[in-house]
Amino acid sequence: MRSYEELIVEVINVRGSYYQIGLQQSKELLSTSHPIQNESLNFINVQMAKQLLQFHSPSLLQEMEGLAVGLAQTLDSVIDIYSGYNITFPEMGCTSFVLDGNYIRNYDFSPTLYDARLVFSNPMNGYASVGFSQQIIGRLDGMNECGLVVGLHFVNNEYHGEGFIAPTIVRILLEQCKNIEEALKLITELPHGYCYNYSMTDQSGQSLVVEASPQKQELRYENPLICTNHFQATSMKEKNKKNIQGSVNRKHFINNLIEKNLTTIAAYRHFNNGNSPLFFKHYEEYFGTLHTIVYSPKLLEVIVGIGEDAEPITISFKDYLNEALTLPKRLKGWIDLNYKDGME
Structure with missing residues (x-):
C-alpha cells in the first residue's frame, strides 16, 4: 500500500550584511515549524569552533551573531547548534x-x-548563491554567482576528527570561491570532521571529485563526472563503509546513460522518476529521495523538482541577481512514506 505525503520546500530570499541575513533567518525560524533549540546539545569546544570560523569564515560567524540576537540565544549556543563543528550526522x-x-543531483x-529550504542568498561581502540548506547555515548543494557548483556525498562517519561537517564546508566554498581552482585551495585548508565526497563543476566545464577525510584529500578529475557515496x-x-554495492550500482547505471546522449531534462527525469534505480523511497532509513536539482x-x-515524478521548475538565478525575478514562496512534491522493499 502506498501512502503519499506532500513535501513542501520553502523558498527563502535573504540579502544584506551577514549579520542582517542572520536576523532575517531568525525571523523565518520563529514564524515556521522549524525546530529551534534553546540550549546546547552537542557539548563541543565552542571556543575552538569560534576561532576556526573567525579564521576561515568570519562572515558565517557574523551570520550566526545575527541569528543569535534574533533567536534571543547566546552566540555560543548558536555556534554549538548550527555551525556543524564536531557534530555527528546520520548517513545519507x-x-x-x-x-x-x-550538474544533476539527487x-x-x-x-x-x-x-x-531552498535559499537564495545575496550577501554584501560574499558571492551570491542558491542552494538547499541544512541546519540553516549549511548547504547540501548549491551554485554561486560565478557558476561554481558544489555538492556533498556522505561516505563514512566511522573515521572522524576535529572539524566541520560537509554542509558547513559546502557553504564556505560557495561564499568565498569563484571557481574550482579556488575551491580546491580552500577545501584543503578547512578542518574536515568526517569522510565525504565533494563533487564540483564551474563555468569552465571542468568537473572533479574531492575525496575528503579528516586526514587528507584526494582529487579525481572526471568528464563526464559521476559521484555517489564511496571513495x-x-x-x-x-x-x-563495508557495503558500498548500492553506491557502486548507481555509478554503473549512470555510466550506461552516458552513451544515450541525453538532454538535460531527460537526465533529470532519469533521476526523478519514482521507478528509477537512482530514486529511493527508504525514508525511515534516511535514504529516500527528497529533491532533484x-x-x-x-x-x-x-x-x-521536489519528491517523486515532479514536473521540473526552472528558475533563473541570473534574473534573481538582477532583481528581475519574483521567487515562488514554496515548492511542493510528493513522497511515498509507506514504501516497503529491500534497501539498495
Whole structure:
C-alpha cells in the first residue's frame, strides 16, 4: 500500500550584511515549524569552533551573531547548534552527474531531518548563491554567482576528527570561491570532521571529485563526472563503509546513460522518476529521495523538482541577481512514506 505525503520546500530570499541575513533567518525560524533549540546539545569546544570560523569564515560567524540576537540565544549556543563543528550526522545518500556542463543531483535522506529550504542568498561581502540548506547555515548543494557548483556525498562517519561537517564546508566554498581552482585551495585548508565526497563543476566545464577525510584529500578529475557515496582512490578505499554495492550500482547505471546522449531534462527525469534505480523511497532509513536539482553554471539557472515524478521548475538565478525575478514562496512534491522493499 502506498501512502503519499506532500513535501513542501520553502523558498527563502535573504540579502544584506551577514549579520542582517542572520536576523532575517531568525525571523523565518520563529514564524515556521522549524525546530529551534534553546540550549546546547552537542557539548563541543565552542571556543575552538569560534576561532576556526573567525579564521576561515568570519562572515558565517557574523551570520550566526545575527541569528543569535534574533533567536534571543547566546552566540555560543548558536555556534554549538548550527555551525556543524564536531557534530555527528546520520548517513545519507546522494548521486550527482555532470553532463555537458550541467550538474544533476539527487539528495537522499529523511524528511524529518530535512530543512526543506531552498535559499537564495545575496550577501554584501560574499558571492551570491542558491542552494538547499541544512541546519540553516549549511548547504547540501548549491551554485554561486560565478557558476561554481558544489555538492556533498556522505561516505563514512566511522573515521572522524576535529572539524566541520560537509554542509558547513559546502557553504564556505560557495561564499568565498569563484571557481574550482579556488575551491580546491580552500577545501584543503578547512578542518574536515568526517569522510565525504565533494563533487564540483564551474563555468569552465571542468568537473572533479574531492575525496575528503579528516586526514587528507584526494582529487579525481572526471568528464563526464559521476559521484555517489564511496571513495575510489586507492589510498582512501580503506575508509569506505563495508557495503558500498548500492553506491557502486548507481555509478554503473549512470555510466550506461552516458552513451544515450541525453538532454538535460531527460537526465533529470532519469533521476526523478519514482521507478528509477537512482530514486529511493527508504525514508525511515534516511535514504529516500527528497529533491532533484540541476544547476547550469553557464546559464546561471536551476531546474528543481521536489519528491517523486515532479514536473521540473526552472528558475533563473541570473534574473534573481538582477532583481528581475519574483521567487515562488514554496515548492511542493510528493513522497511515498509507506514504501516497503529491500534497501539498495
